[in-house]
Amino acid sequence: MNPVETIGVIGGGQLGRMFALDAKRMGYYVVTLDPQEHSPCGQVADEQIVAAYGDLDAIAELGRRSDVITYEFENIDIASVRHLEALGHRVSPASSVLAITQHRVREKEFANSAGIPTTRFAAVRSLEELQEASRAIGFPAIVKLAHGGYDGKGQWRVSSPAEAKDAFAASGGAESIFERHVALAAEISVIATRSSDGEIVAYPVAENAHDRGILVRTIAPARVASTLTERSQEYAQRVGRGLGIVGTFCTEFFVSHDGELLLNEIAPRPHNSGHYTIDATPCSQYEQHVRAICHLPLSRPRLLANAIMMNILGTGAGDRLAGVSELLEDPSIVLHVYGKRHAVARRKMGHFTMLLDGEVDDVAIARAEAAHRKLSWSPC
Ligand SMILES: Nc1ncnc2c1ncn2[C@@H]1O[C@H](COP(=O)(O)OP(=O)(O)O)[C@@H](O)[C@H]1O
Numbered sequence: 001m002n003p004v005e006t007i008g009v010i011g012g013g014q015l016g017r018m019f020a021l022d023a024k025r026m027g028y029y030v031v032t033l034d035p036q037e038h039s040p041c042g043q044v045a046d047e048q049i050v051a052a053y054g055d056l057d058a059i060a061e062l063g064r065r066s067d068v069i070t071y072e073f074e075n076i077d078i079a080s081v082r083h084l085e086a087l088g089h090r091v092s093p094a095s096s097v098l099a100i101t102q103h104r105v106r107e108k109e110f111a112n113s114a115g116i117p118t119t120r121f122a123a124v125r126s127l128e129e130l131q132e133a134s135r136a137i138g139f140p141a142i143v144k145l146a147h148g149g150y151d152g153k154g155q156w157r158v159s160s161p162a163e164a165k166d167a168f169a170a171s172g173g174a175e176s177i178f179e180r181h182v183a184l185a186a187e188i189s190v191i192a193t194r195s196s197d198g199e200i201v202a203y204p205v206a207e208n209a210h211d212r213g214i215l216v217r218t219i220a221p222a223r224v225a226s227t228l229t230e231r232s233q234e235y236a237q238r239v240g241r242g243l244g245i246v247g248t249f250c251t252e253f254f255v256s257h258d259g260e261l262l263l264n265e266i267a268p269r270p271h272n273s274g275h276y277t278i279d280a281t282p283c284s285q286y287e288q289h290v291r292a293i294c295h296l297p298l299s300r301p302r303l304l305a306n307a308i309m310m311n312i313l314g315t316g317a318g319d320r321l322a323g324v325s326e327l328l329e330d331p332s333i334v335l336h337v338y339g340k341r342h343a344v345a346r347r348k349m350g351h352f353t354m355l356l357d358g359e360v361d362d363v364a365i366a367r368a369e370a371a372h373r374k375l376s377w378s379p380c
């Protein structure tokens with residue numbers, strides 16, 4: 001196998017940026033492809049090809065310039081990944097992984113076939129199927145686009161057949177999934193990396209808090225029973241093996257009030273809930289991804305400090321982040337800013353990780369939240 005010198009990244013967002021920072025540190029040349037010029041990843045990569053994810057000529061150019069290609073966003077056009085593979089390029093993870101993980105119905109069917117429970121769900125492609133799903137699964141429920149949603153977008157919480165019908169209409173009648181809403185005791189996720197030899201390493205389980213479908217806080221390690229963390233890591237191993245993923249991936253779970261552990265989603269890439277691994281472990285989820293796709297040995301994940309990661313979202317009030325100096329008065333905080341020009345409301349603009357001397361408890365969480373309140377957006 002030829003040694004990897006150049007890594008191509010489809011997608012120029014913050015995940016690509018943090019990946020590129022690690023790849024650069026390890027001596028790789030990085031080329032990214034994104035439609036937006038000077039993208040967060042493009043700012044740190046060696047080169048950016050400015051083109052749509054579905055532009056097959058540009059994708060082929062990315063392939064020509066790269067020894068291996070990866071992606072930082074799973075809603076890219078699968079035809080682009082297949083095109084690269086057909087041209088003989090190596091893409092990690094492969095298009096077969098994307099075909100399952102970018103489709104919510106196929107993803108949950110895969111989980112169930114691997115013996116991993118999910119909430120009850122049904123595929124909805126017509127009004128008849130919607131009515132059937134309403135009857136069979138019941139309410140409260142969530143109607144989600146089968147394909148293309150992220151950060152809670154393309155989802156409608158519904159509590160009656162009439163609302164379900166409105167949601168399906170709002171989706172434009174696009175293929176959807178009808179899911180039973182789970183009364184959540186907690187949400188947890190497992191970041192893991194699988195090498196091309198089939199070795200899988202998993203990070204300590206993370207506990208996630210969302211606000212209207214968007215991640216706002218991650219705590220590591222998760223404050224849930226060890227039976228649940230062990231089982232979730234075992235399920236993550238099954239996901240990695242079953243899909244044959246090469247690279248870092250995330251498996252998100254719901255913990256129900258009845259103590260059930262239900263798979264929610266699989267992301268075939270580094271994940272927001274794994275940002276804490278940059279500062280709280282010796283080898284981040286991004287470096288592990290570099291190692292996996294470049295056929296290097298993996299590092300055994302180890303938590304050096306308990307951590308709280310807080311996302312910094314835009315508010316629409318302006319593009320200048322104020323309060324950074326006040327935030328950093330706390331020496332246990334590490335700040336990451338993604339270089340996005342416009343702090344549109346609810347856009348992920350950055351995050352910080354607070355490294356703790358002791359346990360994650362309510363006092364530590366209150367400290368992280370108070371630190372977060374020091375930040376605000378103002379006009380430039
Ligand atoms: N079936 C469900 N029951 C309860 N909460 C849900 C359900 N589906 C989604 N959610 C909530 O919405 C969040 C985002 O949904 P998710 O399916 O993970 O989509 P996304 O791709 O936008 O991350 C979840 O993390 C959870 O907080």
Ligand SMILES: [Mg+2]
Nearest residue numbers: 151252264265
């Ligand atoms: Mg999710």
